[in-house]
Amino acid sequence: MPGSTAKLGRRRTRTCLGWTERWDSQRAVAMTEVDAATIAGFIGVGLIVAAYFANVQGWLASDNWRFPCANLIGSLLILVSLYFAWNFPSVMIEVIWALVSLYGLARALRRQ
Numbered sequence: 001m002p003g004s005t006a007k008l009g010r011r012r013t014r015t016c017l018g019w020t021e022r023w024d025s026q027r028a029v030a031m032t033e034v035d036a037a038t039i040a041g042f043i044g045v046g047l048i049v050a051a052y053f054a055n056v057q058g059w060l061a062s063d064n065w066r067f068p069c070a071n072l073i074g075s076l077l078i079l080v081s082l083y084f085a086w087n088f089p090s091v092m093i094e095v096i097w098a099l100v101s102l103y104g105l106a107r108a109l110r111r112q
Contacts, residue, residue, distance in 0.1 A: 035084070037080055037081045037083065037084040038081055038084075038085075040077045040078075040080045040081050041077060041080065041081025041082070043077050044073070044074040044075065044076070044077025044079075044080075044081070045074065045078060046074075047071075047074035047077070048070070048071055048074035048075065048078075050070065051066075051067055051070035051071055051074070054067075055067060062104075063107075063108055064108065065105060065108040065109055065112070067104070067108075068100075068101040068102070068103075068104030068105040068107075068108060069101075071097060071100075071101040071104070072098055072101035072102060072105060075094045075095075075097040075098040075101060078094050079091065079094045079095070079098070082094065
């Protein structure tokens with residue numbers, strides 16, 4: 001449950017938006033665990049940012065099929081993470097991003 005705190009013996013655990021933090025009361029050290037959906041979201045963000053950076057640098061043209069493909073895969077991975085940590089406005093922007101990417105991918109493949 002997001003934002004929940006549970007005591008486990010001498011350890012305290014808090015989960016919030018896919019992150020699980022554990023504190024060991026004897027060592028007072030916070031350890032962070034990340035679930036698979038959050039990792040998928042981070043990979044998706046990385047793909048979108050990398051494609052945008054490559055486009056700005058001139059390494060990847062926006063009409064190249066790889067650009068909309070990276071954006072499509074990135075947005076789908078972010079949607080996977082949003083399935084587990086629901087945020088309606090973020091879902092809407094990612095769905096729109098995926099649809100625009102599909103259009104761009106189809107257009108780029110038609111030109112080949």
